[in-house]
Amino acid sequence: MKKLIIISLALLSIACEEQKPTMLYQVQEQSFAIEIPAKGELFAAKATVISSPVSRGGVQNIAWLAPEYSTVKKGDVIARFDGEAMEVESERNQNEAAIIAQDILEKSGSLNKDLYAINKDISVVGQEKAFADQFSIDDIRIRSKLEIIDSMQNTAYLGVKQDYLHWKSDSFNESSMGDMSLLEMKQQQKQSKLAQLSESLEKLEIKAPHDGLLAYKANWRGEKPRAGQSIWPGQKIAELPDINEMKAKLFVIESEAVGLVVDKKVNLQLFAHVDKPFSGRISSVAPFPKSIKRGDPQKYFEIEVSLDEQNTQLFVPGRKLQAHIVVEEAQPKLIVPLQSVFTKDNRSFVYLYNGKDFTQAEVELGKANLSHVEVISGISAGQHISLTDQEQS
Structure with a gap:
């Protein structure tokens, strides 16, 4: 009986010694690419800007707007303003x-x-x-x-x-x-005011200057014109885009905007047609990030993308899309998860598992994407490293 107990304890001890920690990662060479996710919309490279009429009447209220993305002909009414105040x-x-x-x-x-x-x-x-x-x-x-x-x-x-x-x-x-000159001057002032009001009343309707697809212009808060809204004279309210030359406008989170330069390849998909991917290349990158949504402190870099091909039936101004910017093409490299790399005293290291315990192994790092980083030297394929900080375990 004693021998049986001793043998059982020995087997249990051997099993415990051979059991590996669960939070381990086996280092190996894998296909590694750096792609940055982005979201945005399509817009026309060329468009005729439609602005509210310039008058001395001050702010005007929109009474009616034509449906957005509707096809309009030259002379069609796009917007109509409330003229009751001017008539009074x-x-x-x-x-x-x-x-x-x-x-x-x-x-x-x-x-x-x-x-x-x-x-x-x-x-x-x-x-x-x-x-x-x-x-x-x-x-x-x-x-x-x-x-x-x-x-x-x-x-x-x-x-x-x-x-x-x-x-x-x-x-x-x-x-x-x-006395007569004073009265005549007052009369001329009233006649001039009446002429201005008459001209403003004639401009209460905005008509399309040519055929096109109507797209309303959002302000800095991302709000598009709507009926009942007050508009300043000369304010941009819409565009008649040329859909024969479309581009993509993308927004990348400030913290993820790494390696964004002109001519980088971009893979895109419309949310409405995910089965029809298309591609393009970066044509411009904003020098500074900015907020794109009212009340949202998160800032984004704005990027314009020239498309490799045009599709007038599929590409409509304002259509939302998602994209992946290819900063570096996929290549076989020795990579590890970002969470497995730790930094202390200006040096990077991993916790290398030797079968029994962990030791710090200093590593030289290369490029990184949002989840993994390239290891140039310090460890080799087949070794196991910890995914957690062993000093805090």
């Missing part, structure tokens, strides 16, 4: 212009009446002075000295009065011209 303002200005016109008539009549009275006084005084000059008698044999002096004073008075009335006429003409 136009009516108010018309009423004010009519009041000013009536004021001009009344002022003109009043001025003409006053001017007629002044001219009549000038005529009467002129006749009296002419009569006094013509029949003035200064012979003391006929008239007394007092009468002669009185006659001379009367003639002088009429002369002064005549000069005063001429001055009054000139002053009245100047002041009346100022």
